[in-house]
Amino acid sequence: MKKVMVGMSGGVDSSVAAMLLREQGYEVMGATLKLFSDEDISEAQKEGKTCCALSDVMDARSVAYRLGFEHIVFNFKDNFREYVMKHFADSYLCGRTPNPCIECNRHVKFDKMLRRALELEFDYIATGHYAVNEYDEASGRWLLKRSKDRSKDQTYVLYSLTQEQLAHTLFPLGSLEKTQVRSLAEKAGLVNSSKPDSQDICFVPDGDYAGFIERFTGAEITSGNFTDTSGKVLGEHKGIINYTVGQRKGLGISLGKPAYVVKKDIESNTVVLGDEKDLYTKTLIADDFNLISVSELKEPMRVTAKTRYSQHEQPAVASYLGNGEYMVEFDEPQRAVTSGQAVVLYDGDCVVGGGTIK
Numbered sequence: 001m002k003k004v005m006v007g008m009s010g011g012v013d014s015s016v017a018a019m020l021l022r023e024q025g026y027e028v029m030g031a032t033l034k035l036f037s038d039e040d041i042s043e044a045q046k047e048g049k050t051c052c053a054l055s056d057v058m059d060a061r062s063v064a065y066r067l068g069f070e071h072i073v074f075n076f077k078d079n080f081r082e083y084v085m086k087h088f089a090d091s092y093l094c095g096r097t098p099n100p101c102i103e104c105n106r107h108v109k110f111d112k113m114l115r116r117a118l119e120l121e122f123d124y125i126a127t128g129h130y131a132v133n134e135y136d137e138a139s140g141r142w143l144l145k146r147s148k149d150r151s152k153d154q155t156y157v158l159y160s161l162t163q164e165q166l167a168h169t170l171f172p173l174g175s176l177e178k179t180q181v182r183s184l185a186e187k188a189g190l191v192n193s194s195k196p197d198s199q200d201i202c203f204v205p206d207g208d209y210a211g212f213i214e215r216f217t218g219a220e221i222t223s224g225n226f227t228d229t230s231g232k233v234l235g236e237h238k239g240i241i242n243y244t245v246g247q248r249k250g251l252g253i254s255l256g257k258p259a260y261v262v263k264k265d266i267e268s269n270t271v272v273l274g275d276e277k278d279l280y281t282k283t284l285i286a287d288d289f290n291l292i293s294v295s296e297l298k299e300p301m302r303v304t305a306k307t308r309y310s311q312h313e314q315p316a317v318a319s320y321l322g323n324g325e326y327m328v329e330f331d332e333p334q335r336a337v338t339s340g341q342a343v344v345l346y347d348g349d350c351v352v353g354g355g356t357i358k
Helices: 012-023 038-047 054-067 077-093 100-119 163-167 178-187 209-217
Strands: 003-007 027-034 070-075 124-126 132-136 141-145 224-227 233-237 260-265 270-274 280-291 301-306 314-322 325-335 342-347 350-357
Touching (some): 012 054, 012 124, 012 178, 054 070, 077 209, 301 325
Parallel strands (some): 003 027, 003 124, 027 070, 224 270
Antiparallel strands (some): 224 233, 280 350, 301 342
16 A cells, blocks of 8 residues: 655645545545744734744644544754745845745745655655646656646646655645535535635735844845836835836835835845836747656757736747746737746646746
């Protein structure tokens, strides 16, 4: 009997994933990851909502007890703090806008947890992500594909998975709709069948990124100039980490017309404002790239690509420039392409790969 360790957050998706694997004959163990120190949990819970809270652990344990398998908790708080929280804060201080879910998947769930599972002689790990992975005999590679429920597809945050990780990972929900998952949980009497999905960054549940970064790093955030695209000073901003490319609301400045953040310059501590048309670009450069469906890009490849989780893929051509850098040129200009976010490439339903926008 194959053994699988299921990452259980306490939510309905991972609980149903564990239930389905149990029904398929796997020997299942549930594992909840403790990602926060007590101090971090206390800070996050001021808003009354965070994953890794005691209630989430108890929900996961309740499901495991009901379904008849063992449940354990792993303390990965140091890894999470270093590779996710610190990366998030440092990236913002450098003028970038990171996606912490990608870093958590890269360094914690599919690295630290997988290595722990293999050490304990499990064959696989599994999660409640909406994605499909399968082995392609023709290419000799593992593929990552979009899920049946396109509205829930999570391949964008999984592009960093390596061939080894894909070979040891199961995604039981890839062929299901979200409504089916909730129905299965309700029929099984799982305690979290109606539990709402998490919508916020788990360690910044109030959405106050600037406040978190100041508390986490101790950095003093200084004000600076708003300028237009020609360099003319328009007013004073509250600190560069308070703004993201594409932002229009909450700028605290009135120009008599809509204004958008089009650029952030860390060296001069300047936030550049412009018209919406100034947000569009056809070309981006990305590094820290991971390829999945192919081992290398020997020549330009026709793909579709997305630069945000919620974006629909757009036609583009991807090329390798050398020195670990890739260029993605879109057929049509794209809005608010942002440094620090991920660009993920697709060939039909298959993820070609992805990287970090420079």
